[in-house]
Amino acid sequence: MSHILTPRMWLTAFLGITRRETLRFVNQRGRFLAALVRPLVWLFIFAAGFRAVLGLSITPPYQTYVLYEVYVTPGLIAMIQLFNGMQSSLTMVYDRETGAMRTLLVSPFPRWFLLGSKLVAGVIVSIIQVYTFLAIAWFWDVEPPLMGYVTVLPALILSGLMLGAMGLFLSSAIRQLENFAGVMNFVIFPMFFASTALYPLWRMRESSTLLHDICAINPFTHAVELIRFALYEQFDLLSFSVVLGCLILFFAGAVFMYDPAKGLWARRKGGA
Amino acid sequence: MPQDALSVQNVSHSFGRFQALKDVSLAVPKGGFTALLGVNGAGKTTLFSLITRLYNSTSGRIEVAGHDLRREPGAALARLGIVFQSRALDADLTVSQNLTYHAALHGIPRREAMSRAVDVLAQVGLGDKMDARVSALSGGQSRRAEIARALIHRPQILLLDEATVGLDVKSRAEVVELTRALTRQGVSALWATHIMDEIRPEDGLVILHKGQVLAAGKTAEVTGGDDLTEAFLRLTGEQA
Numbered sequence: 001m002s003h004i005l006t007p008r009m010w011l012t013a014f015l016g017i018t019r020r021e022t023l024r025f026v027n028q029r030g031r032f033l034a035a036l037v038r039p040l041v042w043l044f045i046f047a048a049g050f051r052a053v054l055g056l057s058i059t060p061p062y063q064t065y066v067l068y069e070v071y072v073t074p075g076l077i078a079m080i081q082l083f084n085g086m087q088s089s090l091t092m093v094y095d096r097e098t099g100a101m102r103t104l105l106v107s108p109f110p111r112w113f114l115l116g117s118k119l120v121a122g123v124i125v126s127i128i129q130v131y132t133f134l135a136i137a138w139f140w141d142v143e144p145p146l147m148g149y150v151t152v153l154p155a156l157i158l159s160g161l162m163l164g165a166m167g168l169f170l171s172s173a174i175r176q177l178e179n180f181a182g183v184m185n186f187v188i189f190p191m192f193f194a195s196t197a198l199y200p201l202w203r204m205r206e207s208s209t210l211l212h213d214i215c216a217i218n219p220f221t222h223a224v225e226l227i228r229f230a231l232y233e234q235f236d237l238l239s240f241s242v243v244l245g246c247l248i249l250f251f252a253g254a255v256f257m258y259d260p261a262k263g264l265w266a267r268r269k270g271g272a
Numbered sequence: 273m274p275q276d277a278l279s280v281q282n283v284s285h286s287f288g289r290f291q292a293l294k295d296v297s298l299a300v301p302k303g304g305f306t307a308l309l310g311v312n313g314a315g316k317t318t319l320f321s322l323i324t325r326l327y328n329s330t331s332g333r334i335e336v337a338g339h340d341l342r343r344e345p346g347a348a349l350a351r352l353g354i355v356f357q358s359r360a361l362d363a364d365l366t367v368s369q370n371l372t373y374h375a376a377l378h379g380i381p382r383r384e385a386m387s388r389a390v391d392v393l394a395q396v397g398l399g400d401k402m403d404a405r406v407s408a409l410s411g412g413q414s415r416r417a418e419i420a421r422a423l424i425h426r427p428q429i430l431l432l433d434e435a436t437v438g439l440d441v442k443s444r445a446e447v448v449e450l451t452r453a454l455t456r457q458g459v460s461a462l463w464a465t466h467i468m469d470e471i472r473p474e475d476g477l478v479i480l481h482k483g484q485v486l487a488a489g490k491t492a493e494v495t496g497g498d499d500l501t502e503a504f505l506r507l508t509g510e511q512a
Contacts, residue, residue: 005346005379006379008379008381009378009379009380010379012376012379012380012381012382013376013377013378013379015376016372016373016375016376016377016382017373017376017377019373019376020362020365020369020373023364023365023369024362024364024365027364027365028364099356099357099358099359099360100360100361100362102324102326102354102356102358102360103354103356103360103374103377103421104377105325105326106324106325106326106349106352106354107349107377107378108345108346108347108349108350108378108379109346109377109379110346114377
């Protein structure tokens with residue numbers, strides 16, 4: 001067998017990894033349902049309750065007053081992707097505890113490619129979830145412009161990659177499966193609540209300048225805003241730059257951590 | 273002299289201050305069955321992690337079928353088949369889905385992978401389990417499926433890390449016998465174990481203890497005619 005990796009072999013490996021992730025997702029129907037129910041509960045119950053309490057002024061990209069359900073939708077989309085990113089990091093930790101991660105890493109392809117393929121596969125799964133959510137939300141009067149469904153796609157790819165890379169990076173640092181509960185408490189919840197997913201930035205400033213500043217530098221805020229603008233056929237340069245920058249940072253961090261010569265593999269003893 | 277399927281020369285490895293491997297050298301000849309015998313914590317898994325490049329080896333030299341792991345990692349890894357101690361198959365997927373996934377990780381296209389899957393599953397006696405979910409397999413079947421997975425990219429050497437752990441006596445014997453049969457077909461095997469019964473006098477033997485190679489050679493030569501357990505205890509200086 002030749003050890004020269006041809007472009008066709010790279011493509012085969014990428015498709016193989018994507019296929020495995022999708023098959024796993026399809027086979028775990030509970031996971032799909034959970035991923036869908038979570039944002040729908042927020043949309044149907046939380047947003048309905050808050051509708052009366054929270055007044056929203058006209059903020060870009062919206063040109064009129066919008067219902068709270070409409071405002072909160074991009075945040076819930078980003079939440080789907082955040083959970084999905086963390087879920088794939090959870091499977092990475094799980095895979096590492098079994099031998100599946102080793103199987104992936106002993107492939108003759110370079111690690112950045114293997115991790116990158118796994119990342120892209122996770123994003124594809126998250127996008128399927130997002131469009132299913134958007135389809136249901138449409139019946140709940142969340143009706144962005146038709147073209148918005150198309151223009152949001154590149155934003156979803158980028159934000160999905162960034163949140164997935166963050167999960168990948170975190171997975172390299174989590175030692176054991178149980179620690180994922182810690183990730184929930186210390187990463188997912190703070191990121192979600194200290195962002196523009198549920199309330200606009202100006203509302204935050206009214207209650208605390210510090211909180212406003214935290215929200216403003218939170219990468220999740222920028223993922224939400226990137227999606228929000230894209231869903232209304234607009235492009236937000238600041239959000240785009242922050243999301244892209246974070247993607248590069250997190251992915252480089254993950255590749256470093258999974259490198260056999262550096263990161264955790266070099267230091268780890270025994271059954272990593 | 274014919275080239276060895278695997279050659280490890282003067283390899284050491286430390287985790288912080290703890291030295292897990294000290295100047296380890298061993299060779300697995302082509303088509304040979306070599307047992308790597310050591311108690312838990314002897315350094316077997318660390319050595320396997322270095323050979324599979326999960327850890328970077330900084331000292332010494334590891335060659336797989338003549339390919340230096342540090343200089344040509346892709347070529348070396350392409351020639352290695354590995355059965356890990358922990359379960360590595362996706363329980364939710366079918367046997368053939370697992371196998372084609374693994375083949376893809378070696379750049380083997382789906383159609384080719386499917387035909388190879390039929391061959392390797394027949395080889396391990398699981399020809400009728402192509403479409404069975406891994407979760408439906410018994411412990412022994414699942415191990416044999418792992419061996420099929422490790423064979424699908426046609427490696428020159430198989431590494432098996434405590435492949436019989438958790439299996440009943442019958443399944444254990446079947447897995448050992450299967451591996452021996454494979455070596456007769458030309459694949460070399462490095463069989464890490466702590467179970468003496470799995471080793472025969474004609475096998476190659478490397479005794480690893482506290483990170484050091486205490487003895488290496490044909491089992492019959494290492495034991496000098498003694499019982500393997502006695503020889504092992506004598507060499508390691510431990511009590512029965």
